[in-house]
Amino acid sequence: MTESTRRALQAAPPALLFALITLFSPAASGQPAGKPEGVALPAGVEQVNSIEGITEYRLANGLRVLLFPDPSRPTVTVNVTYLVGSRFESYGETGMAHLLEHMVFKGTPKHPNIPQELTAHGAEPNGSTTDDRTNYFEVFAATDENLDWALDLEADRMVHSFIAKKDLDSEMTVVRNEYEMGENNPAAVTIQRTTEAAFLWHNYGHPTIGARSDIENVPIERLQAFYRKFYQPDNAVLLVAGKFDPARTLGLIARKFGPLARPERTLPAIYTVEPTQDGERQVTVRRVGDAQLVVAAYHIPAGAHPDSAAVTVLTRVLGDRAAGRLRKALVETGKAADIFAFDRELHDPGLAFFGARVRKDGALEPARQALLDTVEAPHFAPVTGDEVERASAALLKEIDVTLHSSTDLGLELSEWLAQGDWRLFFLQRDRIGKVTPADVQRVAASYLKPTNRTVGLFIPEGKPERAEIPARPDTAALLAGYKGQTALAEGEAFDASPANILARTTISELPGGLKLALLPKKTRGESVAVHLSLHLGDEAGLQNQATAGGFAADMLMRGSRRHTRKQIEDELAKLKAEVRIGGSAEQVGVSIQTVRANLPAVLRLVAEVLREPAFPADELEQLRQQQLVRLEALRSDPQAVAVTSYRRHVAPRPKGHPQYVMTLEERAAAVKALTREEVTNFYARFYGASRAELAAVGDFAPKELEGLVREILGSWKSPSPYQRIADTYAATPPARESFETPDKASAVLIAGLRMPLRDDDPDFPALELANEILGGGFLNSRLATRIRQKDGLSYGIGSVLSASALDKVGDFMTFAAFAPQNAAKLEADLHEEVDRAVKAGFTAEEVAAAKTGFLQQRQLQRAEDLQLAGTLAHYLFTGRTFQWDSDFEHRVAALDAGELGTALRRQLDPAKLVIVRAGDFAHAAATPGKSN
Numbered sequence: 001m002t003e004s005t006r007r008a009l010q011a012a013p014p015a016l017l018f019a020l021i022t023l024f025s026p027a028a029s030g031q032p033a034g035k036p037e038g039v040a041l042p043a044g045v046e047q048v049n050s051i052e053g054i055t056e057y058r059l060a061n062g063l064r065v066l067l068f069p070d071p072s073r074p075t076v077t078v079n080v081t082y083l084v085g086s087r088f089e090s091y092g093e094t095g096m097a098h099l100l101e102h103m104v105f106k107g108t109p110k111h112p113n114i115p116q117e118l119t120a121h122g123a124e125p126n127g128s129t130t131d132d133r134t135n136y137f138e139v140f141a142a143t144d145e146n147l148d149w150a151l152d153l154e155a156d157r158m159v160h161s162f163i164a165k166k167d168l169d170s171e172m173t174v175v176r177n178e179y180e181m182g183e184n185n186p187a188a189v190t191i192q193r194t195t196e197a198a199f200l201w202h203n204y205g206h207p208t209i210g211a212r213s214d215i216e217n218v219p220i221e222r223l224q225a226f227y228r229k230f231y232q233p234d235n236a237v238l239l240v241a242g243k244f245d246p247a248r249t250l251g252l253i254a255r256k257f258g259p260l261a262r263p264e265r266t267l268p269a270i271y272t273v274e275p276t277q278d279g280e281r282q283v284t285v286r287r288v289g290d291a292q293l294v295v296a297a298y299h300i301p302a303g304a305h306p307d308s309a310a311v312t313v314l315t316r317v318l319g320d321r322a323a324g325r326l327r328k329a330l331v332e333t334g335k336a337a338d339i340f341a342f343d344r345e346l347h348d349p350g351l352a353f354f355g356a357r358v359r360k361d362g363a364l365e366p367a368r369q370a371l372l373d374t375v376e377a378p379h380f381a382p383v384t385g386d387e388v389e390r391a392s393a394a395l396l397k398e399i400d401v402t403l404h405s406s407t408d409l410g411l412e413l414s415e416w417l418a419q420g421d422w423r424l425f426f427l428q429r430d431r432i433g434k435v436t437p438a439d440v441q442r443v444a445a446s447y448l449k450p451t452n453r454t455v456g457l458f459i460p461e462g463k464p465e466r467a468e469i470p471a472r473p474d475t476a477a478l479l480a481g482y483k484g485q486t487a488l489a490e491g492e493a494f495d496a497s498p499a500n501i502l503a504r505t506t507i508s509e510l511p512g513g514l515k516l517a518l519l520p521k522k523t524r525g526e527s528v529a530v531h532l533s534l535h536l537g538d539e540a541g542l543q544n545q546a547t548a549g550g551f552a553a554d555m556l557m558r559g560s561r562r563h564t565r566k567q568i569e570d571e572l573a574k575l576k577a578e579v580r581i582g583g584s585a586e587q588v589g590v591s592i593q594t595v596r597a598n599l600p601a602v603l604r605l606v607a608e609v610l611r612e613p614a615f616p617a618d619e620l621e622q623l624r625q626q627q628l629v630r631l632e633a634l635r636s637d638p639q640a641v642a643v644t645s646y647r648r649h650v651a652p653r654p655k656g657h658p659q660y661v662m663t664l665e666e667r668a669a670a671v672k673a674l675t676r677e678e679v680t681n682f683y684a685r686f687y688g689a690s691r692a693e694l695a696a697v698g699d700f701a702p703k704e705l706e707g708l709v710r711e712i713l714g715s716w717k718s719p720s721p722y723q724r725i726a727d728t729y730a731a732t733p734p735a736r737e738s739f740e741t742p743d744k745a746s747a748v749l750i751a752g753l754r755m756p757l758r759d760d761d762p763d764f765p766a767l768e769l770a771n772e773i774l775g776g777g778f779l780n781s782r783l784a785t786r787i788r789q790k791d792g793l794s795y796g797i798g799s800v801l802s803a804s805a806l807d808k809v810g811d812f813m814t815f816a817a818f819a820p821q822n823a824a825k826l827e828a829d830l831h832e833e834v835d836r837a838v839k840a841g842f843t844a845e846e847v848a849a850a851k852t853g854f855l856q857q858r859q860l861q862r863a864e865d866l867q868l869a870g871t872l873a874h875y876l877f878t879g880r881t882f883q884w885d886s887d888f889e890h891r892v893a894a895l896d897a898g899e900l901g902t903a904l905r906r907q908l909d910p911a912k913l914v915i916v917r918a919g920d921f922a923h924a925a926a927t928p929g930k931s932n
Contacts, residue, residue, distance in 0.1 A: 040247055042254035051423055053487035054413075057250065061262040062234025065253055066413065066422060068241035070406035072491020072524040074863050076242035077407045078150040079137035080158070081414040083237070084230035086208045087131045087270060087347065095210015096218060096226050098129040099168075099175055103223065104136065104231075105779060106167040108160040111153050115780030115789075120849045121146050122856020125778055129208050132347045133418035139407055141856045141863075142243035148252060151240075155256040158236065163227050165220045172215060173792030173819075179209050180745035181795060181817055184638065186289040191353065194295045197283040198351055198454040202274040232263045237417050241410035243493060274299070274349065276468055281454045288743035290632040291337075292358040294368045296375055296455040298447050300352045302472040303345030303419040309431035310439040311447065315343045315352055316391035317383055317440065318375060323390070323566035329374040330356050331622050335367045337629035345428075347419050349469045352447070359629050372453070378444035388437045390566075393573040399429050400576050401593065403488055404525040420475035426484045488525035491699075496862040498886035505872065505882070506702060510714045517695040517872040518702045528599055528698030529865040530592040531873045532606075534583075536686040538723035542585045542658040547670040548682040549585025549658070551623065555679065556581045556588075558619040561612040565619060568609065577602045581609070585658045585682070586725060591866055596699040600708055607712035613683060620676050631668045638741045638748040638918035639817075640664065645739065646750045646916045650732050650811070658725060688718025695872035697865040727807040729756045734911060739918040747820040747919020750813060751830065755907050757810030759803040764810075765891040766903035767801055772850045773900075774837050775799025775814055782833050787816065793826045794818045805878045812908060820924035823917065834910050841901025855889055 041047065044060040057065040085097050105114050105127065118125045123138040123146075136154065140146045182188050192207050199205030209215075238257065240249055277299055301307045318325045319341020330336035336356035343352040354375045358367045402408045409425075416425040452467035494500075505519045536542070542549070557579070558565045572579055577594035579602065590610070594602045634640035644664060653660040662670065694709055732754060741747075757764060775783045775798040787797045796817045803810035814834070818826045862868055862885075875881060 040250075042251050042258075044258055045250065045254055049423065051426055051482075051484035054422070055246075056422070059233065059254065059258055061258065061260055062232075063257050063260070064237040065250070066237065066239040066410075067246050067249065068239065068406055068410055069244060069246055070241060070490065070524055071243050071493040072522065073242050073406060074142050074494055074496045075139055075407065075860060076142045076147055076150070076240065076244050077137060077139045077410045078147070078154060079135055079239040079241070079410055079414060080154045081133050081135045081237045081239070081417050082231060083133055083235050083418060085130050085132045085134060085418065086206055086210070087203045088230065088268075089203060089206070089210075092214055093218065093222060093226070094206045094214045095175070095179075095208070096214070096223060097134055098208050098210060099171070099215065099218065100163075100223060100227055100231075101127045101129045101134050101136075102171045102175055103163050103167060103227075104157055104161045106162050106164070106171070108156045108162065110156050110160065113780065114153065114157070115778050115784070116849060117149070117153065119772075119777035119780050119853035121149060122853045122860060123150070123778070124857070124860060130415070130418065131204055131208060133414055135411075135414040137411060139860065141859050144248075146856075147240075147244055147249065151252050151256050154238065155260065158231055158233065158257075159260055161227065161231070163220070163224045168220050168223065170790060170792035174788050174795050175209070176212065176215050177746060177793070177817060177819055178795040179212055179215060180819055182207075182209060183745040186285065186287050186291075187293050187357075189287065190285045190293050191295055191355075193283045193285050194297050194353075194454055195351065197281050198277070198297050198299065199274055201272055202348065203272070204274075204346065204348065204350065229265060229267070233257060233260045234262055235267060237422070239410050239413060241406040274469075277452050277454075280450055283454070288636060290360050290635050291629050292360060292362065292364045292367075293355060294358070294364060294371055294455065295353060295355040296372060296453055297351045297353050298375075298449075298452050298454075299467060299469050300343055300350055300447055301470050302347060302349050303416075303428070304347075304421075304424055304473055304475050304478065305470055306431065306473075307443050307446070307470070308345060309428055310435050310443040311343055311352060312345070312395060312428075313388060313391045313432060313435045314378070314383070314440045314444055314448075315341050315354075316395060317387045319354060320391065320394070322569045325374050325377070326354065326356065326371065329370050330367055331625075332618065333370070334625075335370050336362075337625040339371075345415070345419065348472060357629050359625070360632055368455070372455070376448050376450065376453075378441060378448065383437050383440045383444065385437050388435060388440055390570055390573070392432055392435055393570065395432050396429065397573045397576050399432075401578060404523075404527045404595075406524065420472075421479055423479050423482060423484070424475065427479065427482060430485070491524040492522040494521050494863075496859055496868075498862075498882040498889070501862065501868070502882040502886075507876070507881075508706065510710050512714045512717065513690045514692045514694060514709070514713055515876040516706060516709065517693070517876050518700075518705060519695075519697045519868070519872065520700055520702050521698065523698045523865065526596040526699040527865070528594060528596055528696060528700050529869045530590075530599075530603070530694065530696045531866065531869040532590040532592075532694045533692060533873050533877065534588040534590075534610075534687070534689060535691040535722050535724070535877070536586055536588070536718070537658075537720050539658065539725045541685070541720050542725070544656045545585045545682055546658050546660065546662075547667075547674050548678045549686075550583070551620070551674060551679050552615075552683045552687070553581060553583035553588050554623060555615050555620060556609050556613050558623070559614040559616045560608050561614050562608060563605075565616075568605065571605060572602070575602050575605075579606060585686075588687075591870070593866060599700055599705070603708060604712060610687070610713075611716060615676060615680050615683070617676055620679065624671055624674065627671045628668060631664055631671065635664050636741050636744065638739075638744050638746065641739045641741060641918040642748045642750050642916045645737055645918075646752065646813075646914060649735055649737075649914050649916070650752065650754050652730070652732070659727075684719065686718065686720050689713045689716040690718035691722040693873040693876035695869040695876065697869045697872070724806070727804060727809045729754060729807075729809045732914065734913055736915045737917075738921065739916075740920065740922055741918050742920050742923070744920050745819070746817050747823065747917060747921070749816045749818065749823070749826065749830075749915070749917040751815075751913045751915040752811060752813030753908070753912050753914055755803075755810040755812060756808050757803045757907060758808045759805050759810075761803070761808075761810075763903040763907055764803055765888060766895055766900045767810075767812075767907060769847065769850050769854060769892060769895055770837065770842065770900045770904045771799055771801035771812070772854050773842050773846050774833070777850070777853065782837065783814065783830065786833050787826060787829050791825065791829060793822050793829065805880070810907075820919040820921045821927070823919070823921060823924070827915075831910065834908075834913075838904055838908055838910055841904065842897050844897050847895065847897045847900060851893060851895070855892060858885070858889065
């Protein structure tokens with residue numbers, strides 16, 4: 001996704017996330033062309049560009065290669081971007097680029113089982129398709145063997161993928177199920193319908209997922225021709241980022257990709273240009289749902305155009321959820337519960353979206369009018385310098401966070417490659433830093449006008465005013481001589497093994513009770529990650545406090561006694577810090593990502609937020625409305641309905657207990673009844689750091705950090721004593737429940753049970769590995785192979801296993817999304833696979849492959865600093881160290897197939913499963929003949 005889309009997802013309320021997703025060492029910068037020091041160029045390879053630590057090469061067959069060495073991370077990312085997306089599809093081919101993305105995982109003669117290989121190498125893989133590009137990536141532990149394998153895989157499937165009819169027959173129904181999942185979400189559908197109305201001719205009006213009829217009927221011959229045309233070295237960019245030897249890697253790439261012939265065909269030119277919009281347009285969607293939505297879209301220039309940066313800043317000025325103009329005009333006045341805004345940076349001119357959610361019983365027209373008045377108001381109410389400065393600082397902070405991760409930056413560059421050149425990412429950053437109020441005012445006047453708007457009525461005018469969208473610029477001329485900025489400092493080559501983490505971590509405890517785990521290391525850009533956990537109250541004191549406790553945690557970042565919510569967010573943007581706080585009545589978690597120089601200031605601000613909250617009444621009311629609109633939407637969501645019912649069955653607690661699982665209706669009633677006094681009383685009774693853990697990983701001075709934590713949190717006493725609420729195992733009877741969720745094209749099934757199991761139980765390692773084979777991995781588990789790959793019944797299918805570190809309570813759960821008419825077939829498949837695993841166990845080959853991937857996956861997780869800090873904090877709470885990981889992984893490595901089968905038969909009885917499903921089964925029953 002582009003930075004603008006990523007920002008939209010980060011800023012969007014939870015209920016809109018799926019909707020938005022569905023749519024869419026220090027050295028001088030600018031090395032001169034030529035061979036970089038120490039890297040010998042293989043025959044047929046030339047260097048093209050070098051910016052801020054990233055160097056571009058080109059092979060004789062046209063393949064472009066980007067190398068981004070980052071020794072600070074013990075991982076490597078291999079990402080291949082093909083410059084083809086839904087923009088390139090012809091009539092009857094909508095969704096073909098995305099369907100092909102699925103098919104390329106089906107194998108080649110040399111790599112016949114790609115999901116199995118990905119799992120065996122412990123990779124974190126995926127593929128994705130957008131309007132302008134398709135990409136495939138793997139993140140894996142940095143070893144020569146893994147890198148050799150990944151490059152060989154990508155070179156082979158570039159031109160040798162099967163793309164077979166038998167695979168299309170099964171995968172078509174999987175993609176159709178993915179299409180149906182999108183159809184479940186009214187917000188996603190409304191945004192897509194708005195997009196379709198905005199584009200009369202350009203393919204950007206078509207959703208990437210495609211038309212259902214095209215998905216179901218596309219001939220295999222057209223798909224194969226599409227593959228042969230676009231999946232070629234001269235239409236691809238290979239990126240390798242992370243810990244690797246550049247010279248060796250360039251040689252590997254030349255050996256594996258160099259022999260691929262440059263095709264003789266000429267790629268077709270895409271010449272359709274969307275005409276200037278000549279009047280307001282409106283579209284209305286009528287479906288089952290529980291919240292109202294208004295969306296306004298305006299045509300904007302291509303991502304490479306100089307106006308793009310100002311448009312992005314303008315979008316943030318209007319749509320910032322803490323202090324944007326839409327929030328003030330709609331949320332603070334009670335006209336809407338939530339707002340959102342995002343602009344899509346694309347190869348050709350795209351759209352900027354502005355929207356608001358209104359409760360089902362609210363008035364939509366006042367919200368619609370207020371939204372349009374506010375978005376088009378910059379004509380009459382000029383944007384201020386403070387607004388532009390604040391928006392630019394927030395945008396640059398988000399870009400800075402991406403720059404600190406070679407993995408994230410490597411994947412982000414796919415979006416900019418699709419727009420014309422990967423260097424546009426850096427140019428856009430520079431442009432955002434130079435945007436002025438006059439620039440923002442100019443683009444507002446140029447593009448945010450009624451005749452360029454898609455929402456509203458057609459109104460004839462004698463002299464219609466139109467927005468002329470400039471043509472996409474020549475990126476080669478635009479970037480000629482561009483040098484970028486100074487590359488970020490490199491970090492150390494960190495060994496993420498349990499032994500090294502154990503050896504380098506210092507454990508201590510402050511007099512007040514707060515425990516510390518500090519792991520200093522050199523990181524890219526001097527980044528540092530911190531996790532803080534606070535534990536609150538006891539079972540008696542927390543009775544009937546679940547809602548107040550949740551609100552207290554959610555309100556902390558909405559204002560302190562010294563700073564408003566806006567001021568807090570502004571300060572964090574200046575400090576280049578990401579801070580997230582969340583929790584419940586029992587626990588509060590704080591995650592922090594920043595850089596070494598700013599860590600003291602960030603921690604002081606976080607301490608102020610924690611110790612001096614203001615709980616503003618207006619913010620509390622806005623949070624209440626946001627919660628209510630989210631709960632209203634969940635009432636008809638199959639996943640929410642099924643998960644709630646399942647949790648209530650397997651983990652029953654008396655009403656009022658802090659761990660009692662409320663129904664969606666009970667949650668809504670509790671939110672409506674909650675008072676500010678209850679929230680402030682909860683905070684006064686329970687908040688403190690007498691039982692707390694703080695872990696830090698990254699570039700910091702341990703003694704200075706410990707002294708600072710002692711100063712700001714060491715004396716913060718908890719008013720009420722803490723006593724952990726133990727979880728207890730209670731056998732629950734098998735059950736089967738079915739819920740109707742009308743007008744939802746995709747259904748959800750959950751099946752599972754609880755087990756008397758702790759994670760130090762002798763059976764636990766075997767069960768973990770058994771679950772990896774049964775429902776884990778990447779598309780190669782038994783469940784995925786049977787239900788998704790073979791029968792094409794589900795886009796999302798798998799199983800999870802968990803067990804407490806402190807209580808003898810474990811959980812096993814399987815899950816699937818599917819078309820309601822396929823319910824019987826899916827349940828039969830699922831039962832057969834679970835029964836087969838329990839009765840017959842697993843083969844030695846399955847166990848060996850699962851071990852390799854499972855253990856490498858654990859190493860990847862330890863390579864993420866914020867995740868590692870969270871684990872260290874958790875271990876402080878449970879009294880563990882990473883010696884536990886070492887011992888556990890040795891136990892896993894020693895397992896054999898017989899031990900897996902014995903453990904599974906001892907702990908899992910398929911006859912005791914609790915099965916819950918939710919979907920529009922009545923409609924499916926009334927329309928027979930549509931099952932897979």
